[in-house]
Amino acid sequence: MSTTIRNSSLQPDSVPRGDRVVVSGIKPTGTPHLGNLVGMLRPVARMRGGGDRFCFVADLHALTTRRDAAELRDAVYDAVATLLALGLDPVRVTTFRQSDVPEILELSWILGTLAPMPFMERAHACKAARAEGRTATLGLVSYPVLMAADILSFRGEIVPAGSDQAQHVEMARTLARRFNHRFGGDLPLPRALHEKGARSELPGLDGRKMSKQYRNTIPITATPEKRRALVRTIVTDSSPVDAPKNPEASPVTAIFDAFATPEESANLRQALRDGRADWGEAKDALIHVLDRELEPIRERFHSLRSNEQGLEAVLLDGGRTARQRAAATLRGVRSLTGIGPVQHAPVRRPAAAYASGLLDRALEMTFPASDPVAIATPQTRREE
Numbered sequence: 001m002s003t004t005i006r007n008s009s010l011q012p013d014s015v016p017r018g019d020r021v022v023v024s025g026i027k028p029t030g031t032p033h034l035g036n037l038v039g040m041l042r043p044v045a046r047m048r049g050g051g052d053r054f055c056f057v058a059d060l061h062a063l064t065t066r067r068d069a070a071e072l073r074d075a076v077y078d079a080v081a082t083l084l085a086l087g088l089d090p091v092r093v094t095t096f097r098q099s100d101v102p103e104i105l106e107l108s109w110i111l112g113t114l115a116p117m118p119f120m121e122r123a124h125a126c127k128a129a130r131a132e133g134r135t136a137t138l139g140l141v142s143y144p145v146l147m148a149a150d151i152l153s154f155r156g157e158i159v160p161a162g163s164d165q166a167q168h169v170e171m172a173r174t175l176a177r178r179f180n181h182r183f184g185g186d187l188p189l190p191r192a193l194h195e196k197g198a199r200s201e202l203p204g205l206d207g208r209k210m211s212k213q214y215r216n217t218i219p220i221t222a223t224p225e226k227r228r229a230l231v232r233t234i235v236t237d238s239s240p241v242d243a244p245k246n247p248e249a250s251p252v253t254a255i256f257d258a259f260a261t262p263e264e265s266a267n268l269r270q271a272l273r274d275g276r277a278d279w280g281e282a283k284d285a286l287i288h289v290l291d292r293e294l295e296p297i298r299e300r301f302h303s304l305r306s307n308e309q310g311l312e313a314v315l316l317d318g319g320r321t322a323r324q325r326a327a328a329t330l331r332g333v334r335s336l337t338g339i340g341p342v343q344h345a346p347v348r349r350p351a352a353a354y355a356s357g358l359l360d361r362a363l364e365m366t367f368p369a370s371d372p373v374a375i376a377t378p379q380t381r382r383e384e
């Protein structure tokens with residue numbers, strides 16, 4: 001499989017190593033496009049490392065924007081079929097549907113009680129809604145809390161994600177820290193993993209970020225004819241055919257880089273600069289590398305997608321494993337927070353570290369003023 005799914009832009013050192021827990025989620029929103037492929041699908045499908053890996057389809061998150069049951073189910077199957085087509089191996093990566101793990105929602109509630117409104121209102125989605133004059137729903141405001149619960153339920157440490165998710169992962173980190181501080185927990189503090197050296201934002205046909213909202217995308221599952229037609233519409237400058245060209249003057253080269261080998265990228269840029277290639281030829285080259293990478297994926301996608309029972313089996317199987325892990329985390333969380341019946345052998349870290357204030361001080365030193373939530377708590381605590 002790996003022979004057809006190359007990824008020149010994913011550097012080996014950006015692949016998580018060791019035994020750290022890797023968690024990533026995909027929001028099922030319509031047909032995935034090349035921007036999604038480069039930004040998150042490919043890194044997620046290629047998650048490696050010795051630690052436990054979890055990958056889920058975030059159908060609960062999708063409810064903040066989707067209102068049609070049949071469409072949502074289709075989008076969930078599209079997402080999981082795309083991941084599998086890209087080479088995600090459900091034997092090595094626990095692959096599941098978010099809503100099959102209700103423990104996540106319980107943790108989400110608990111984390112929500114630790115999230116002050118001003119902290120939540122700083123999130124991008126919330127700000128965007130306000131800027132556009134839309135009323136944010138409670139679901140939208142608490143989107144990052146649910147995302148934190150997704151990660152922390154599995155004690156996730158590494159979160160492969162596009163750069164647009166960096167703020168959310170940072171918020172998850174803050175909530176983990178706050179939970180640990182408040183209840184004496186030991187949730188690991190997660191970090192986002194971006195593809196090193198790669199653009200996690202691929203430009204679209206018009207040069208702006210590739211996004212469904214701008215209608216400038218190339219869908220992963222477009223037919224070759226459709227894909228070629230779309231490539232032909234990519235904006236270029238109007239340099240004469242044999243004039244030297246600035247390779248950066250068109251998104252063609254940036255998209256090409258994400259699918260070509262480093263040599264191919266260097267050659268194309270040089271040919272453009274020397275005036276040996278025109279933009280039409282650059283587009284031919286792009287069509288070639290896209291065909292090479294996407295045709296096998298598209299075929300696999302269609303064969304996987306036509307077997308919904310098979311996809312369900314993968315999701316349900318992964319869901320069982322995921323639930324066991326989340327339930328173990330939640331047993332500890334329940335015991336620490338005091339919800340649910342008394343547990344035998346509660347999981348608690350030694351109280352001494354907390355009582356002495358050592359941990360507070362260590363946290364302040366590690367995570368300075370960028371984090372008002374973490375800063376506020378030790379202060380008020382000490383004054384009590």
Ligand code: TRP
Nearest residue numbers: 023024025026027058061147150
């Ligand atoms: N918010 C992410 C997105 O829009 C999807 C997501 C939900 C996620 N929960 C997550 C990603 C947990 C990483 C970890 O793409």
